[in-house]
Amino acid sequence: MTFYSTSDRLEIGNIPFLSQDVRPSRTELLKYYRLVTERQEINIKCYQKVTSIFKNTASYTVYAEDSNGNNIPYEANMLVIATGIFDTPRKLDVIGEDLPKLSHYYKEGHHYYGQHVTVIGGKNSAIEAAIDLYRNGAHVTLVHRGETVLEGIKPSLVLDMRNLLKKGQINFYPNSTIAMIDETTISINSPEGTVTIQNDYVFSLIGYQPNISMLQSIGIQTNSSTLVPSFNPETYESNVxxxxxxxxxxxxxxxRVYIEDGRFHGMKIANEIAQRLSYVQSNI
Structure with a gap:
C-alpha cells in the first residue's frame, strides 16, 4: 500500500519522515510512527482494547481488555479520543453480508489467484484492490453505485483502471448495488435488472464510520446524518x-479530515490541556 500524501505531509512532532519515494509505503509509515514513539518515550499499551468509558463526578474511568481477557481500569481527569474510523466499516445491509467470504479490509491479492472476486466501492481503496487482484490472477468484478470510478481517485490509478475497463479485463457494474450474497454467487441490482454471477470472495470497500456508541456513552452529541460529533474547532474539546x-x-x-490535516489536532489539544493544568497548579 502506498499513501497518496507525500512523506513531509505525514510528519508529526517536528520529526522528519524520510521515505524511499516521494509517497511512502504503509511499512515505511509504521516504522516512522515507531520511531516517533521511541524518541518521544510515549507510553503505549499495546493489545489493549477500550471497552467502556464511565464519567465520574470530576474524572473518567476507562476500562480496557488485554489479550488475556483481563479488564484494566485507567483513571483520568481528561481524555483525548482519537479512535479513527477504520474499526467500524459501513454495512451493505444485505443477506449474506455476514458470510466468512466477505471482508471489509483488503491486504494483498496473491491469495485469490484464479478466484472469482467481487469488489464493491468506487474510491481509492476499492480501485487499488481491484487492480491488485487482477494483477494477481483473480477474475475481478467491480460494483459501484455511481456512474464512473475514474473521477475522484488518485491520478496514478486512473490510467490503469481506464485501460482495464476498456479491455474488459475487469467486469464493471456502474449505477449498481448488491441484492444478496450466498456461498457461491452474488446478485447485483444493475440498471438492466438483477444479475447473478459466480463468486468466491467479496471485498466491500464502501467506507468506514466512527464508533459513535462509545462517544454517545459519555454524552458526546453527534449529528444524526453525518455522525460528526459536537466539538469546539479551536480546542477540539467535545460538548463533554x-x-x-x-x-x-x-x-x-x-x-473531510485526512491524516495530513488531523496530525495538527494533537498540538492544539496539548496546548489547551497544558494551559488548564498550568492554571490548576497556579491556584493550588
Missing amino acids: ENVFLSGVVTSGITN
Missing part, C-alpha cells in the same frame, strides 16, 4: 467537559 476529539473521528462520515 475535558473530553477532546482528534483526527478523522471529528469528521464522521464526511471524509
